[in-house]
Amino acid sequence: MQAQQPSSTARSLAASSLACRRGDRLLFRKLSFTVKAGEALHITGANGTGKTTLMRTLAGLTTPYAGEVQREGELGLLDERPALDLDQPLGKALGFWARIDACADPSGAFSALGLRGLLEVPVRYLSTGQRKRAGLAALLSRNVPIWLLDEPLSGLDVAAIETVTRLIELHVQEGGIALIASHQRLDIEGLQTLELGDFAPAAQEEEAF
C-alpha cells in the first residue's frame, strides 16, 4: 500500500456560471473557471467591473447571486483592509494573528517582507504600502494553499513589487494557488489572465434583470 502523500493536486478553486451583483446592479454573469494547484490567475478589469466583489464571493464572505464556488483547501484573502489594530505596534498586531493561526515563528514572514524595522511602529503611522506588506506577512505566516489577493501591488514601491511578485511566484511553484485582482502588469511565469469585463452583462440584458 502506498503512503498517502499530502497531495497538492486536491487543491482547487472553481467557479461555475457565477453571477454577482452589488446593490441592484449586476456586475458579471456566466463566469466559470477552475484554478488548480500550481496555477496563478490574474483577474483584470476596469474599475467597477466587480473584482473585489468576485474576491469576496470566492472567499465565501458574500453569497453569489447565481452559480456557485467550489473550493478544496484552505484560503486566505488579502484586501485593502489588513485587519491590524491601529493603536498597536505592528509587531503586536501581527503577533495576534500569529497566535490565532498557531504560527510558532512568524519572523520569517516579517523579514521576507522587510518589516523588521517597523515592528515597534504603531499601525496608525504606517503607509499604505507598509500596511499592505504587513497584511501579506500575516497571509504568508498562515501557510494556506489558496491565496486571494485583491490589488496586492497597490501602494508598493518598485522593490516591494519585485519582492511580492517573487513571493507569489514561489507560492505557486510550491503547489499553491494564487488569484490576483490587479490593474498592474504582473511578471509571473505561467500566469493566466481573466478579463472580468468580458462577463459584464449587455445593456439590454441588464434591463431585463
Added chain:
Amino acid sequence: MITALLKRDLAKFFPFAGGGASLPVMFFIAVAMLYPFAVGPDVNILSRTGGGVVWIAALLAAILPLEKLVAQDIELGFFDQLRLRGLTEEVMMAVRLVAHWLSFGPPLILATFPAAALLSIDGPTLHLLLLGLLAGTPGLAAIGLMIAALTASLRAGAALSGLLLVPLALPILIFGAGALARQDGASLGFVAAISLGLVAMAPFAAGAAIKASREV
C-alpha cells in the same frame, strides 16, 4: 483561538489597559457627583433618590462604549479575516459580549461604592443596588452589542445607538430600580432573567447583523 481573541478584545476595551476607554466609569462617577449639586445637600432626598440616579447613570454609561464596539472592527476587516479562519460570527460576538461586559460591568459595580458615598445611600440600599447592577449590566451589555452591530454600517450609527438603547433597557431599569423603592430583592430575579434572555440572544442577533453588513 478563542482565548487569543478574548485577550485582544479585552486589551481593546478594558479601561486603563492601553488604548481602552475609562470614560464610562468617569461619566458614571461624574453623574453621582453632580446630582447633589443639582438637588441640594438634603440627605433625605439624596438617599431616597440616589439609587435611581445610579441606575440612570449606569444606563447612560452603557451607551458610551457602543460607538467603537463593532463598527471599527468591521471597517478594519477584522471580522472578515476571522471568518476566513473558520470562526463563526456568533462566536466572535459571544467573545465580544464577554469582553464588553468585563470592561464596563465590574468597573461600574466598583464605582458604585464612591457613588453611594456621594449620594448618602445607606447599607441595605447599596446591597440591593450592587446585586441589581450585577444582574442588570450583562443585559445592558447584550442590548448594547446588538445595537452596535445593527447600526455599525450606518453613517450616523453612534447617535442612533444611544437613542435605541434607552427604550430597550427600560425593563431592566424598572425592575432594578423598583427593588430599591420597595427595599425588596425579589424583583432582581426578573432583572437576572431578562439579562439571561438578552445574553443568550445577543451573539445570534449581532452575528446576523455582521453577516448582513457584508451584503451591500
